[in-house]
Amino acid sequence: MANKALATRQRMRHRVEPSQQAPRHYVARPAQKNHPAATRLIPSTVSKISALLTGFHSPSSTTGTPMFETSAASDKPDYDLLNKQLASILDGERALMTNAAQFSALIFNSISDLNWAGFYFCTEAKTATQEKPCDLLLGAFQGKVACVRIPLGRGVCGSAAQERKTFLVPDVHAFPGHIACDSASNSEIVIPVIKDGKLYGVLDIDSPRLARFSSDDQTGLETMLASFIAATDFSALPSI
Ligand code: SME
Numbered sequence: 001m002a003n004k005a006l007a008t009r010q011r012m013r014h015r016v017e018p019s020q021q022a023p024r025h026y027v028a029r030p031a032q033k034n035h036p037a038a039t040r041l042i043p044s045t046v047s048k049i050s051a052l053l054t055g056f057h058s059p060s061s062t063t064g065t066p067m068f069e070t071s072a073a074s075d076k077p078d079y080d081l082l083n084k085q086l087a088s089i090l091d092g093e094r095a096l097m098t099n100a101a102q103f104s105a106l107i108f109n110s111i112s113d114l115n116w117a118g119f120y121f122c123t124e125a126k127t128a129t130q131e132k133p134c135d136l137l138l139g140a141f142q143g144k145v146a147c148v149r150i151p152l153g154r155g156v157c158g159s160a161a162q163e164r165k166t167f168l169v170p171d172v173h174a175f176p177g178h179i180a181c182d183s184a185s186n187s188e189i190v191i192p193v194i195k196d197g198k199l200y201g202v203l204d205i206d207s208p209r210l211a212r213f214s215s216d217d218q219t220g221l222e223t224m225l226a227s228f229i230a231a232t233d234f235s236a237l238p239s240i
Contacts, residue, residue, distance in 0.1 A: 073112040079220025082110055086227055094233040096121075100140035103203075103228045108142035111217075113209045115184045116143030119193070120150060120157050121201035122238050134240055136161055136201060143206070146181040155179035157202050160190035164199055168218055170211035182206065189213040191222055195229050198239035 071081070089102050100119050108117040118141020122134040126149070136150040136157055153162045155177055160167040169188045172178045178188075185206040193201045203225050207213065213221075 071110060073110055073114075075112045076216070077111050077220065079216075079223060082106065082220070083224050083227055086224055087231070090228065090231040094231065096232055096234060096236065097140055099228060099232045103224075104140050104142045107205065107221075107224070111205075113207050113212055114143075114205060115182055115208050116141065116146065116204070116206040118142060118146075119201055119203055120161075121193075122161075122199065122240060123149075124238060125151065134238055139201065141204075144182045147179055150179065156188050156190045157204050160192050161199060161202050164192050164194060166191045166218060166222065168213055168215075170213075172206075184208045186210045187212045189218060189221065191218075191225050193225065193229060193234075195234055195239075200234050200237050200239045 071078075086103065086106060089106060090099050093099060100121075104118045108114055111117075119139035120136035121139045123137040125132055125135045128134075132152045134152065136152070138146055138148045150158045152158050156167050156169055156172065156175055157179070159177075167188075167190045169175050169178070169190075172180070172185055172188050175188075185208065187207045187210055189205050191203045192199055193203060203221070205213070205221070
């Protein structure tokens with residue numbers, strides 16, 4: 001317990017308030033002995049130039065600096081910046097589950113008031129018909145354990161997949177057939193994952209706040225999802 005309290009106090013001491021944060025092209029380092037400033041700012045190395053543009057650090061960094069530092073969760077996220085951070089995170093890797101996990105973590109930790117963010121991907125339907133050849137199967141996500149399989153046309157996810165359009169639901173309790181995986185959810189946005197005209201699944205994001213998602217959130221999230229889709233290999237997945 002004592003160690004935990006000490007660790008929390010130390011974390012608090014090192015916390016940087018937004019007004020004290022360094023300009024994006026500098027990295028904050030601890031003050032040198034006898035230096036008058038509380039925090040000394042030094043230019044980063046050339047190997048980190050691209051990371052500095054987006055606030056991220058090279059995976060080869062051995063300085064103890066976290067590989068990726070994302071901004072605090074925001075009510076109105078800067079989606080242009082998030083999209084740049086996403087490009088940096090996904091750079092050099094096209095594996096579906098890896099990229100989907102990273103995407104979910106970025107969204108979940110950058111947008112305030114979320115209780116779930118993640119993917120459902122197409123899989124062969126348990127009872128396949130010509131109209132409904134696939135089900136949606138739980139993929140990478142952040143949040144509480146969730147419903148594993150959703151048939152096409154069921155709930156918000158199945159409806160968005162079947163109609164191939166974004167569903168922005170301000171009050172999930174007013175949505176006929178909504179599937180309540182987490183009773184904390186009050187609003188939801190579901191965006192279909194479509195590449196080259198084929199549907200591969202959906203991105204689902206839930207909030208405990210009614211009407212959490214605005215049209216700006218919709219545009220920003222659709223743009224980020226398009227970047228994820230372009231950067232990722234879906235060839236192993238069934239599609240419709
Ligand atoms: N609410 C969704 C089900 C998925 S969970 O929220 C994670 C729906 O109605 O499709």
